[in-house]
Amino acid sequence: MHALDILGDPVRRRIMELLAENAHSSGQVVEVIHAEFxxxxxxxxxxxxxxxxxxxxxxxxxxxxxxxxxxxxxxREIDQWLDRFRSHWEPKLDALATEVARGKRKRRLSPGPVDTN
Known part of the structure; x- marks a missing residue:
């Protein structure tokens, strides 16, 4: 079975999210999944x-x-599969990071509000 087929199920994705946080007993997993699903x-x-x-x-x-x-x-199989698509979003994320950095720099260099009292 392909990795994306396995993670196509929302319950399995949620279990993976839980396990990514830390190891869980089967009882802990059941408790969370039962409550949510x-x-x-x-x-x-x-x-x-x-x-x-x-x-x-x-x-x-x-x-x-x-x-x-x-x-x-x-x-890793999923990550390799996603490689062919990264070129579509990485330049946009890089451009966004540049704009955020410019905004922070501009705020840092601009004078604060003038007190007129």
Whole structure:
């Protein structure tokens, strides 16, 4: 399965966002996903399994808990795919950064308000 197919699902994307923050137990993931999407523990487990089997997440036992963490390998595939599109937005972002810097410089060099009292 292609990396974008895996992350095309909003639940899996949200799980990846959680795991990107830090490792979470399966119970913690279920709690957040159930609250946000209203799906069952079994459904969340299926999403975790898809992420794990496709290399997006790793799992390690910690006592009775299963701790999930993000794996970056498949994300590199997405990054490589996006490379062909970066030329469309990077110059615009560079131009925006230049304009922001000019505005900051102009504010820094301009005199403050004049007190007429």
């Amino acid at each position: 209203g799906i069952t523990q079994a459904a969340v487990s299926q999403h975790l399994r898809v992420l794990r089997e496709n290399g997006f997440a790793s799992v390690r036992p910690e006592g009775a808990k299963r701790i999930y963490a993000v794996e970056t390998g498949p994300l």
